[in-house]
Amino acid sequence: MKIFSLSYFVITRKIDLHIQIEEEEKTLILWSDRVTSEEHTFPLNAIHDISFKPSPNRYKILYLHTNRGVFSFVVKDNPEEMIRQIKSRLEDYF
Template identity: 45%
Template sequence: MKEEQSVISVISYHKTEKIIKYNQQKYVKTQHCLRLYKDRVQSASHQFDLENINDMSYRPFTDAGLLYLHTNQGVFAYEVNGDPDHFINSYKRLKCFIK
């Protein structure tokens, strides 16, 4: 377990899950936070060490956008409503010190 550190940047994201109950299909949208620390990025269900993240990118859409984490485990997409520039720029500044 990592020792507790200060959060450098936070961006909220939505996760949409399809649930089938009593032969009815519903979509449930929950809100979570993506947190950037000096050594990792942490979501509700994943933790990525900064050295294992190769890049971050963003693709805007009409009502939201997708923030992509390009990792050594694959690409992970997070649906964000706000502008992720601060989060991405904070990551890029940290990444310069790791290389």
């Protein structure tokens, strides 16, 4: 069951005659037993923590700490609700 979703962005900078920045929007989804991005699936029992680094510009970095390492996601929206939702479910595993 899908519980919550948050958009994240893959930023690409191309340099030709001028600098061009492209954003590709993707979705990070919290399910009842896992978190999925378009590239990865993270079972909740493999997630140790989730945090974010605020920034004065429009992008923030969301960090998903897992048993396979730390994965970062560039977000524009405030990720605090996603963090709260995931942390509340992680309490069942620890």
